[in-house]
Amino acid sequence: MSKRSKVKPRDIPKKIPDETQEALADPAKVFYHKALMVQEEEKKRISRDLHDETGQIVIALGALLNVMEKELKDGNTQKTLEIIEESREMIKEIAGRMKAMALNLRPPEFDILGLPAVLREYFSQCTKLHPLKIEFNENLKDRKLEENIEIALYRIVQEAVYNIQKHSMATTAKIGLIIDNGELSLLIEDNGKGFNVEEYYANPDPTKMGLRGVRERVDMLNGVFFIESTLGKGTKLKIVLSSLL
Numbered sequence: 001m002s003k004r005s006k007v008k009p010r011d012i013p014k015k016i017p018d019e020t021q022e023a024l025a026d027p028a029k030v031f032y033h034k035a036l037m038v039q040e041e042e043k044k045r046i047s048r049d050l051h052d053e054t055g056q057i058v059i060a061l062g063a064l065l066n067v068m069e070k071e072l073k074d075g076n077t078q079k080t081l082e083i084i085e086e087s088r089e090m091i092k093e094i095a096g097r098m099k100a101m102a103l104n105l106r107p108p109e110f111d112i113l114g115l116p117a118v119l120r121e122y123f124s125q126c127t128k129l130h131p132l133k134i135e136f137n138e139n140l141k142d143r144k145l146e147e148n149i150e151i152a153l154y155r156i157v158q159e160a161v162y163n164i165q166k167h168s169m170a171t172t173a174k175i176g177l178i179i180d181n182g183e184l185s186l187l188i189e190d191n192g193k194g195f196n197v198e199e200y201y202a203n204p205d206p207t208k209m210g211l212r213g214v215r216e217r218v219d220m221l222n223g224v225f226f227i228e229s230t231l232g233k234g235t236k237l238k239i240v241l242s243s244l245l
């Protein structure tokens with residue numbers, strides 16, 4: 001049986017300390033405060049990912065070196081060669097993960113390319129590293145958006161694609177970036193296993209920062225953010241930014 005859920009951003013609890021509430025009456029300060037929060041969360045996340053994605057493998061490689069040393073001392077050449085092969089595979093794995101992390105951190109070159117071209121380049125790099133088919137449809141053409149909007153949309157797409165690769169087991173992702181009558185919609189859809197959105201929001205896990213970051217970025221742009229997910233069918237994220245004309 002599949003389960004469906006749709007959650008609007010204002011349903012998600014915010015973490016704004018009491019002492020900052022007063023200062024937050026000023027919209028410029030609200031924006032600045034949120035921008036700082038997003039930055040800090042990203043730093044936390046990079047630190048966590050560095051540890052989780054690469055730290056464990058480096059420790060395992062160190063342990064393999066010890067085994068190799070012992071096998072060599074005991075004269076077991078064949079066993080030593082097998083461990084060398086195993087280490088080589090691990091180094092390949094860590095190199096791939098580091099490449100993906102570096103790609104995600106690289107600042108986008110909007111001034112030269114514009115958002116659709118930057119996204120296209122990003123998708124082509126992603127598909128080299130992960131067997132996910134990405135279908136991208138846009139009608140922005142050469143239209144330039146404000147840089148803070150382009151950066152936010154780019155980071156949102158990155159998070160969504162990374163989530164699809166990490167959690168969904170999807171084979172295809174469809175991404176649409178459509179502007180119509182001054183309203184911009186970003187739709188990201190996958191055909192993966194889906195998840196229970198209500199449960200996710202009912203039991204917030206502070207170590208999960210991605211969708212929270214998406215929500216904060218959309219909030220900063222006064223946009224709306226919807227998630228819809230159906231178990232066994234897939235997940236849709238929709239972001240709408242109005243009054244862009």
Ligand SMILES: Nc1ncnc2c1ncn2[C@@H]1O[C@H](COP(=O)(O)OP(=O)(O)OP(=O)(O)O)[C@@H](O)[C@H]1O
Pocket residue numbers: 045163164166167168190192193194195200207208209210211212235
């Ligand atoms: N496309 C998706 N398909 C299936 N499950 C998803 C998808 N996107 C998100 N999820 C689920 O929602 C949860 C929250 O996502 P979120 O991006 O906030 O955290 P995370 O990816 O687990 O960690 P982080 O983004 O901090 O590295 C995920 O742990 C996963 O269970």
Ligand SMILES: [Mg+2]
Pocket residue numbers: 159162163209210211
């Ligand atoms: Mg995530």
